[in-house]
Amino acid sequence: MPSHENRRALVTGAGSGIGRGVARRLAGEGAAVALLDVNRETASSVADEIIRDGGEAVVVVADVRDRVAVREAIATAGAALGGIDYLVNNAGLITMSAFEQTTDEEWDLVMDVNCKGMFVVTQEALPYLRDAGEGAAVVNLSTVEAEVVVSSQGSCQVHYNASKGGVRMLTKAMAAELSRYGIRVNAVAPGPVATNFIPGLSHDDVDVRSFMDARLLIKRSATPDDIAAAISFLLSTDASYITGVQLPVDGGWLVR
């Protein structure tokens, strides 16, 4: 297990699912963690869990689309933790609409939270990452749906595919731009993860299971900790020669 002793991590969307798993894992491995979420209540309850387990956590509230709020939240986080070494751009959402039903509002919401949000948060966190010196690293949450379309409910979600395709190239472009500061930037691409990401979707439902089983080589959904483990690795010095990649953590979904 990598050690993140004396490291300071900012995790967006840390109040639920994968973000919660990442925050808990990094804290368990020694990092002090700032949990950024639009939902104060859920982020605070994750922070409480971390503190109960002996870790260090602080909550900051912002919508990743709101530059002013993000700037303020990052300043608060940076001051509370004494700097920021790691950024995990995890906040994201989806709306389940087929192409012909997708509205301009849905398109803007999904593109802005999933893709522009990473641009805004990374730009605002950059002074702290630059100051952190050796070991500064960013991990973005992509998905297998940046590579292939998935039509679990009869149609894919074009706005979600477009947003995460954007994340894939944003990761490479930021890796190129930020290499001058010694900051590594990578992405992870999960397949299905058992969270509340798609409201009403049960990973135990027979139809959902058989759809997934047909594509997964490892016949189960990922847990948030499966994804957090890969993110912890990509942030660690064990990954110090890896930048600009998108690592599938997908139970083999992309193999065939």
Ligand SMILES: NC(=O)c1ccc[n+]([C@@H]2O[C@H](COP(=O)([O-])OP(=O)(O)OC[C@H]3O[C@@H](n4cnc5c(N)ncnc54)[C@H](O)[C@@H]3O)[C@@H](O)[C@H]2O)c1
């Ligand atoms: N669950 C999956 O199957 C899956 C698969 C591949 C990729 N992902 C990606 O993983 C990331 C996390 O997904 P999850 O499954 O943990 O979802 P989740 O819904 O459980 O958690 C998302 C978190 O992001 C926060 N959030 C949403 N919009 C925000 C905003 N505008 N500003 C700040 N915070 C915001 C929410 O409050 C929530 O705490 C997303 O980027 C998603 O695209 C998820």
